Amino acid sequence: MDAFDVTILGCSSATPAFGRFPTSQLVHIAGRFLLVDCGEGAQMQLRRFSIKFQRINHIFISHLHGDHFLGLSGFLSSLHLLGRTDPIHIYGEDVLLDIINTTNKHSRSILQYPVVFHPLEFDKSKLLFEDEKLTVTTIPLKHSIPCCGFLFTEKPRPRKLIKEEIEKYAVPVDQMEKLKAGEDFITVDGKKIANDTLTLPSLPPRQYAYCSDTVYDEEIIPLISKSDLLYHESTFMEDMRDRAKQTMHSTAKDAANIAKKAEVGKLILGHFSARYKDLAPLLAEAKEVFAETYLAEEGKKVSL
Amino acid sequence: MDAFDVTILGCSSATPAFGRFPTSQLVHIAGRFLLVDCGEGAQMQLRRFSIKFQRINHIFISHLHGDHFLGLSGFLSSLHLLGRTDPIHIYGEDVLLDIINTTNKHSRSILQYPVVFHPLEFDKSKLLFEDEKLTVTTIPLKHSIPCCGFLFTEKPRPRKLIKEEIEKYAVPVDQMEKLKAGEDFITVDGKKIANDTLTLPSLPPRQYAYCSDTVYDEEIIPLISKSDLLYHESTFMEDMRDRAKQTMHSTAKDAANIAKKAEVGKLILGHFSARYKDLAPLLAEAKEVFAETYLAEEGKKVSL
Numbered sequence: 133m134d135a136f137d138v139t140i141l142g143c144s145s146a147t148p149a150f151g152r153f154p155t156s157q158l159v160h161i162a163g164r165f166l167l168v169d170c171g172e173g174a175q176m177q178l179r180r181f182s183i184k185f186q187r188i189n190h191i192f193i194s195h196l197h198g199d200h201f202l203g204l205s206g207f208l209s210s211l212h213l214l215g216r217t218d219p220i221h222i223y224g225e226d227v228l229l230d231i232i233n234t235t236n237k238h239s240r241s242i243l244q245y246p247v248v249f250h251p252l253e254f255d256k257s258k259l260l261f262e263d264e265k266l267t268v269t270t271i272p273l274k275h276s277i278p279c280c281g282f283l284f285t286e287k288p289r290p291r292k293l294i295k296e297e298i299e300k301y302a303v304p305v306d307q308m309e310k311l312k313a314g315e316d317f318i319t320v321d322g323k324k325i326a327n328d329t330l331t332l333p334s335l336p337p338r339q340y341a342y343c344s345d346t347v348y349d350e351e352i353i354p355l356i357s358k359s360d361l362l363y364h365e366s367t368f369m370e371d372m373r374d375r376a377k378q379t380m381h382s383t384a385k386d387a388a389n390i391a392k393k394a395e396v397g398k399l400i401l402g403h404f405s406a407r408y409k410d411l412a413p414l415l416a417e418a419k420e421v422f423a424e425t426y427l428a429e430e431g432k433k434v435s436l
Numbered sequence: 437m438d439a440f441d442v443t444i445l446g447c448s449s450a451t452p453a454f455g456r457f458p459t460s461q462l463v464h465i466a467g468r469f470l471l472v473d474c475g476e477g478a479q480m481q482l483r484r485f486s487i488k489f490q491r492i493n494h495i496f497i498s499h500l501h502g503d504h505f506l507g508l509s510g511f512l513s514s515l516h517l518l519g520r521t522d523p524i525h526i527y528g529e530d531v532l533l534d535i536i537n538t539t540n541k542h543s544r545s546i547l548q549y550p551v552v553f554h555p556l557e558f559d560k561s562k563l564l565f566e567d568e569k570l571t572v573t574t575i576p577l578k579h580s581i582p583c584c585g586f587l588f589t590e591k592p593r594p595r596k597l598i599k600e601e602i603e604k605y606a607v608p609v610d611q612m613e614k615l616k617a618g619e620d621f622i623t624v625d626g627k628k629i630a631n632d633t634l635t636l637p638s639l640p641p642r643q644y645a646y647c648s649d650t651v652y653d654e655e656i657i658p659l660i661s662k663s664d665l666l667y668h669e670s671t672f673m674e675d676m677r678d679r680a681k682q683t684m685h686s687t688a689k690d691a692a693n694i695a696k697k698a699e700v701g702k703l704i705l706g707h708f709s710a711r712y713k714d715l716a717p718l719l720a721e722a723k724e725v726f727a728e729t730y731l732a733e734e735g736k737k738v739s740l
Contacts, residue, residue: 147514148480154510172510173477176452196543202510206458206476209502210451227542234538238531239500240581277544 134162134265136286136338136436138361140402141177143428145367145381146199149406153177153430154199155344157363158188159284162265167191167207168282168342174203175210181431186216190261192268193224194344195279201228205235212243219246223260225278226251254278257355271355273346276380281343283355291331301325338436341396345403347377348386353394360436362396363428365403369417372405384414388421402428438466438569440590440642440740442665444706445481447732449671449685450503453710457481457734458503459648461667462492463588466569471495471511472586472646478507479514485735489515490522494565496572497528498648499583505532509539516547523550527564529582530555558582561659575659577650580684585647587659595635605629642740645700649707651681652690657698664740666700667732669707673721676709688718692725706732 137160142153154171158178165187167174178185185207193201201224211220222228229249236243250260254272261268264287271281290312298308303317311317317325341356343364356362364387368376376383382390384401391399399422401414408414411427418425426434441464446457458475462482469491471478482489489511497505505528515524526532533553540547554564558576565572568591575585594616602612607621615621621629645660647668660666668691672680680687686694688705695703703726705718712718715731722729730738 147517148483151484153480172507173480176457176477179452180455198510198513198539198543198545202506202539203476206502206506213451225542231539231542235502235506235535238529238535239502241502 133335134286134289136161136340137433138340138363138400138436139181139183139433140400140428140430141174141181142171142430143402143404144171144199145365145403145405146197147406148172150409151430152404154202155403156203157342158183159340159342161284161286164263164266165189166268166284169194169200169344170203170207171199172202172206175207177430178207185211185214186218188220189218190221190268191223192260192282193222193228194273194281194342195275195277196225196228196231197277197345200344201231204228205232208232208243208247209239209241212241212245216245219248221248221250221261223250223252225254252278252280254280257283269355271341271343271352273343273352274349274380275345275347279345281341281346281352283359284340284342286337286339288337289334291327291334293331297330301330303330340436341394343390345380346382347380348382348390350390350393353390356390356394356396358395358397360397361400361434362391362394362398363400363402364390366401366414366418367403367405369408369414384418385421388418388425391418391422391425397424398434399425400428400434401425404428437639438590438593440465440644441737442644442667442704442740443485443487443737444704444732444734445478445485446475446734447706447708448475448503449669449707449709450501451710452476454713455734456708458506459707460507461646462487463644463646465588465590468567468570469493470572470588473498473504473648474507474511475503476506476510479511481734482511489518490520492524493522494525494572495527496564496586497526497532498577498585498646499579499581500529500532500535501581501649504648505535508532509536512536512547512551513543513545516545516549520549523552525552525554525565527554527556529558556582556584558584561587573659575645575647575656577647577656578653578684579649579651583649585645585650585656587663588644588646590641590643592641593638595631595638597635601634605634607634644740645698647694649684650686651684652686652694654694654697657694660694660698660700662699664701665704665738666695666698666702667704667706668694670705670718670722671707671709673712673718688721689725692722692729695722695726695729701728702738703729704732704738705729708732
C-alpha cells in the first residue's frame with residue numbers, strides 16, 4: 133500500500149510559544165512530498181526531522197498571514213544554495229508572488245531553478261493538482277483575509293487480483309492491468325467473465341483535509357465528508373468564544389463538531405494560541421464531542 | 437558596573453544546519469537591548485533563551501542577504517500581537533523598508549506601534565545611535581552586496597570617588613557628579629583640590645565589534661582596534677580559500693589575523709558554513725594565530 137502520511141512541522145498560531153513553531157506540515161503520498169503552509173522556521177524543522185528538502189516539489193500556502201508563509205523565502209533560498217535545478221510549484225494568493233519577488237530583488241537573489249506560481253482562487257473548491265496517485269483541491273474557508281484549506285485525495289486504487297481465479301481462466305499478463313481497473317475479461321472463446329469473479333474490491337481511496345484558519349463553518353462539511361483525517365484549527369477554547377469570533381478562528385469544540393458532523397476518521401487539533409502552555413484542556417474539550425481527537429505536535433507523524 | 441553582554445541567537449551561514457540558526461545576536465548594554473541581525477527564527481531563539489521581546493527597541497540589520505533579516509517580519513508581527521505601542525527603531529539598507537511594507541501590505545498587517553526606519557549608508561563609518569550610556573557606529577565591510585558591521589562602544593564611565601578624601605574635604609553631595617566627571621573641587625575658602633586627589637580613574641569604556649559578512653579586509657582594523665570583543669565571520673577554513681574569495685567571505689584564519697592585528701581582547705567565530713558539522717577544526721585553525729578565540733553557539737552569552 134502506498135505511503136500516505138502527515139508530519140507536523142509547526143502547530144502554533146500567530147506567535148510562536150513554548151517551543152511550538154508557526155504552521156507548517158509535510159504531506160507525503162506515494163513518493164510525493166507536499167509542503168502545506170510554510171511558517172517561519174519550517175526549513176529548520178525539516179532539518180530537525182531529517183526530511184530531505186529537494187524531495188519537495190509543491191508548496192501550498194493557505195493564506196498570507198505571516199505565521200503561514202514567512203518561512204517561504206528562506207526555504208526557497210536554501211533550495212537554491214543546495215543546488216536545486218528542478219522547478220518548484222507554489223500555490224498561494226496572487227500577491228504572494230510580489231512578496232517573493234520583492235524579497236529576492238532586494239537580496240539580489242536569483243534562484244537558479246524555476247518557480248512555477250499558481251494563483252489561488254478562494255470563492256469555490258478548485259482542483260489544483262492531479263497525477264496518477266492523487267488530487268489536491270481547495271476547501272474555501274472563512275477567515276479575516278482570503279484563505280483556503282486543502283484536500284488531498286488518493287486516486288482510486290487498483291482492484292486486487294484473485295490468484296486462483298486468474299490461473300483458472302488463464303488470464304494473460306497484458307490483461308491484468310485492465311482487470312485491476314475494473315474491466316471484465318473475455319476468454320479466447322469469447323466468453324465474458326465478470327470482473328468481480330476475478331478481483332476483489334480495492335480499499336477506498338484515502339483522504340486528508342487540512343483546514344488552516346477558519347471560523348466555525350458547516351459549509352465545509354460536504355467537501356471534507358468522511359475524510360480519513362481532518363486537521364482543523366482550534367486556536368482557542370470555548371471560554372474564549374468571543375475572541376474566536378472576533379479574530380475569525382475556531383475553538384477546540386468547534387473543530388470537534390465539524391469532525392463529528394463530517395464523520396471523519398480522526399481529528400487533529402492545531403494552530404494553538406500562545407496563551408495555552410498546557411494543551412490538555414483543549415484536547416479534553418474536543419474529545420467530549422469527538423473521541424478520535426489528537427493534538428498536533430512538532431514532529432508528530434500521522435499515517436492514514 | 438553596567439551590564440555589557442552579547443547573546444548568540446544564531447551562528448549559521450546562508451542555510452541552517454545541525455541545529456544552527458541563521459545569524460542573530462542580542463547585545464545588552466546597561467539596560468538597552470539591541471537586536472543585531474534577525475535571521476529566520478530569531479524570535480523562536482529569543483523565546484528559547486527567555487529574552488523578553490518588548491525590551492528590544494533597536495534592530496540593526498547588517499545587509500540584506502536572507503540569513504540576516506528573514507526573521508524580521510515575524511518578529512515585528514509578534515511585537516504587535518503582544519501589544520507593543522512603543523516605537524521600534526530599525527537600521528538597515530533603504531530597500532529593507534520596501535520588503536517590510538510589501539509583506540505587511542499583503543498580510544493586511546497594520547502594526548499598532550511606530551516603526552522608525554533609519555537607512556544605512558555604507559561608504560564610511562557613521563554614528564547611528566547615541567545616548568548617555570553608549571554609541572553605535574557602523575563598520576563598512578566588503579561583501580557581495582552593501583554590508584556593514586556595528587561597533588558598540590560604552591560611554592566613558594564615571595571616575596570613582598575616594599571615600600576618605602571626600603570626607604576629609606567635606607565635599608557636598610551636589611558636587612559629587614562633577615567630581616565623577618573629572619572636575620576639580622573648590623573648597624568654601626577657595627582652595628582648589630585636584631580631581632585625582634579625590635577620585636580614582638574609571639575603567640576604560642568597553643567596546644564590542646560585530647563584523648557579519650566580509651572578505652579579509654585590514655581597512656577595518658583602525659575602527660575596531662583594541663575592542664574588548666570582536667565577532668568576525670569565519671564561513672570557511674583555509675582549504676576553502678578560493679570559495680571564500682569567490683563568495684566574499686572569510687576563513688577562520690582570516691578572522692584570527694584581524695583579531696591579532698587589531699589587538700582585540702577576545703574573538704568569537706561565527707557564520708559557519710553548512711559543510712561543517714564539527715566546528716573544532718575552525719577553532720583550532722584560528723587559535724594558531726590568536727589564542728583568545730571562541731566559537732559562537734546558540735544561547736552562548738559572553739560578558740565584557
